[in-house]
Amino acid sequence: MGRHRNPDIQRSFVEFNDSATPSKCNKVRCLHCGYVRAKNTTRQIEHLQECQAYLDSPEAAAHLSANVDGTPVGPTMGENTTSQMLNGTHPNPNLQVHRRGPNQNKRTREGQPIAPAPAAPPSVPPPTMPSITQHLLNSNRISFQAGTETPFLSHAGCGTLAAAPLAQWMVQDGHYTRGYIQLIGAMIAKVRLPHVPNSQFHLLYRTMDLLIVALNNIRREMTFFEITATKYSIHLADEPPNVVTRAYLDLFNSVSSPSASLLEGMVVLWATEHCYRTAWLYAAKFTTTLSTPSNESHIAALHQNLIPNWTSPAFSKFVDACRSLVDDLANSTNIPNGKEEMDRCEQVFRQVCWLEEQFWPEVDGMGEEDDTARLGPVSHSIATGGAAANDPDQNEFDEVLDGVAEAATAGV
Numbered sequence: 001m002g003r004h005r006n007p008d009i010q011r012s013f014v015e016f017n018d019s020a021t022p023s024k025c026n027k028v029r030c031l032h033c034g035y036v037r038a039k040n041t042t043r044q045i046e047h048l049q050e051c052q053a054y055l056d057s058p059e060a061a062a063h064l065s066a067n068v069d070g071t072p073v074g075p076t077m078g079e080n081t082t083s084q085m086l087n088g089t090h091p092n093p094n095l096q097v098h099r100r101g102p103n104q105n106k107r108t109r110e111g112q113p114i115a116p117a118p119a120a121p122p123s124v125p126p127p128t129m130p131s132i133t134q135h136l137l138n139s140n141r142i143s144f145q146a147g148t149e150t151p152f153l154s155h156a157g158c159g160t161l162a163a164a165p166l167a168q169w170m171v172q173d174g175h176y177t178r179g180y181i182q183l184i185g186a187m188i189a190k191v192r193l194p195h196v197p198n199s200q201f202h203l204l205y206r207t208m209d210l211l212i213v214a215l216n217n218i219r220r221e222m223t224f225f226e227i228t229a230t231k232y233s234i235h236l237a238d239e240p241p242n243v244v245t246r247a248y249l250d251l252f253n254s255v256s257s258p259s260a261s262l263l264e265g266m267v268v269l270w271a272t273e274h275c276y277r278t279a280w281l282y283a284a285k286f287t288t289t290l291s292t293p294s295n296e297s298h299i300a301a302l303h304q305n306l307i308p309n310w311t312s313p314a315f316s317k318f319v320d321a322c323r324s325l326v327d328d329l330a331n332s333t334n335i336p337n338g339k340e341e342m343d344r345c346e347q348v349f350r351q352v353c354w355l356e357e358q359f360w361p362e363v364d365g366m367g368e369e370d371d372t373a374r375l376g377p378v379s380h381s382i383a384t385g386g387a388a389a390n391d392p393d394q395n396e397f398d399e400v401l402d403g404v405a406e407a408a409t410a411g412v
Contacts, residue, residue, distance in 0.1 A: 009041060009044050009045070011031075011059065012030060012031055012032065012044070012048060012054060012059070013028040013029065013030055013031065013044055014028065014029050014031060014331075015027070015028050015039060016028075016029065026038070026039045027039060028044060029338050030047060030048075030051060030053075030054070030338070031129065031130055031331070032051055032053040032054040032057055032130060033051050033052075033053040033054070033338070033339060033342070034330075034337075034338020034339050034341060034342045035047060035051070035338060035339050036337055036338050036339070048060075129327070129331045130330075130331065131327050132267075132326060132327055132330035132331075132342070132345060133270065133274075133323045133326050133327055136267070136271070136345065136346065136349045139346065140349060140350055140353050143350065143353035143354060143357070144275070144278075144353050146353070146357045147275055147279070147352075147353045147354070147355075147356030147357040147359075148275055148278040148279040148282055148356065149279075149282050150279075150357065150360040151362075151363050151365075152165060152169070152360035152361050152362070152363050153279055153280070153282050153283040153360060154282070154283065154286050155363055156283045156286075156302050156306075156307070157282075157283035157284060157285060157286025157287050157289075157307070158286045158287075158289050158290070159287075159289075159290050159294045159296075159299045159302075159303070161298075161299070161302065161363065162363070162368045163234070163296070163298040164368070165361035165362075165363050165368075166234065166298050166301075166302065167234050167235060167236055167237070167298075168239075168361050169360065169361050170225060170229065170234065170236055171236050171237055171239050172239075172241065172242060172244075172245045172359075173225065174222070174225065174236070175240075175241040175245050175249070176245060176248060176249075177218055177221060177222055177225075179248070179249040179252050180218050180252065181215065181218055181219070182252065182256070183252040183255070183256055183265065183268075183269075184211055184214050184215045184218070184269075185215070186256035186265070187211055187256070187262065187265040187266070187269070188208060188211050188212070188215075190261075190262045190265070191204050191207060191208045191211070191262065192204065193205060193208065203325075203328055203329065203332060206325060206328075207262070207266070207325055207329070210318075210321055210322065210325060213318070214269070214318075217318070224305075224309070228301055228305050228306070231301070231305075232297040232298060232300060232301035232305075233297050234297070234298055234301060244355060244358045244359055245359075247355055247358075248355050248359070251268065251348065251351055251352070251355070252268070254348075255267075255268050255348060260344075261341060261344075262329065263326070263329045263330060263341060263345065264341075264344055264345060264348055266322070266325060266326045266329055267326055267345045267348055267349055268348050268352060269322055270319070270322035270323050270325075270326045271348070271349050271352040271353075272352055272356075273318065273319045273322055274319055274322075274323065275352065275353070275356045276310060277310060277311070277315060277316060277319050279356070279360075280306075280307055280310040280311050281311050283302075283307055284307050284311050287303060287307065290303070330342075330345075
């Protein structure tokens with residue numbers, strides 16, 4: 001007789017077979033914190049009793065507000081207010097003694113009473129998969145805001161930024177861009193593509209497609225910066241990477257190493273692009289303060305080329321596609337140790353937020369370069385950035401991103 005499957009446990013764990021272990025036993029992974037262990041209902045219940053991520057979730061609140069029979073708690077209820085799952089009292093139909101009903105007097109050939117078939121478990125909606133990207137943003141609100149709302153950006157939007165800080169930022173962005181190309185190449189090398197039908201819907205094929213789009217777009221961005229500097233007479237000095245840029249390149253090398261997972265690299269990719277989009281959207285809020293267009297060429301470059309480029313719907317589509325893939329990779333069953341993987345992702349995300357705050361050149365209240373700045377500038381970007389609006393290649397990239405987004409929406 002098969003064991004009754006507890007729907008509460010099913011909603012909190014995903015089961016998979018770990019072929020890498022000698023026993024090749026079935027394992028489960030907590031959808032709330034990523035904890036992995038051998039499949040065991042009792043141990044899974046004990047884990048949920050101590051899992052803070054689960055206890056803080058809406059599912060736990062719903063369980064704790066229900067009686068043993070699943071009905072809402074009334075005003076006179078006492079000890080039955082604990083969850084039917086957490087206290088282990090969820091009824092098992094296979095163990096019930098049915099003394100009444102149509103099979104009351106019927107017996108088997110061996111003379112044993114026939115128990116009615118267990119009632120089908122109530123239908124429940126599919127669980128909402130946890131989002132690692134939302135978790136990272138919620139856990140780092142202050143540092144994320146500090147990295148995306150700097151004086152450099154507000155002066156850029158207001159039209160009061162001096163030419164020197166902008167040129168300094170563009171020089172460092174060039175170093176960042178070349179390091180970014182190496183990052184994308186290393187991440188593509190980590191993708192192991194299986195032989196599957198309808199490959200465009202497979203998670204690893206979707207990841208590879210997006211990385212290829214990123215590689216093409218960053219190359220186009222390099223040309224975009226060259227054209228912008230020439231068109232608006234922005235002098236770009238031949239300077240080496242500063243301290244912050246080198247720190248960013250070191251982060252790229254770290255998540256590109258064989259010991260780092262594909263998920264870590266994708267978190268860095270999404271984090272840098274999401275920070276970048278948020279930062280330029282912040283700068284765009286201040287453009288309404290300009291009553292007339294500026295006569296200064298570098299301000300025209302900001303308002304005609306740079307700000308529109310990274311606040312465009314095309315760039316936003318790329319960033320959203322990155323976020324969907326990061327969530328899907330984190331929720332896949334191919335991660336042997338979810339807790340350790342989560343810790344590394346949290347660490348690299350905090351590192352990106354800190355670097356973002358340092359990257360933008362330090363400016364004073366007049367938008368001039370601040371000689372007492374803590375660190376020099378840096379920048380980064382990617383994606384559809386640098387793409388001309390009427391570029392014929394853009395349609396091809398849009399189709400790839402549409403396919404990535406549709407597959408993510410379909411939950412495949």
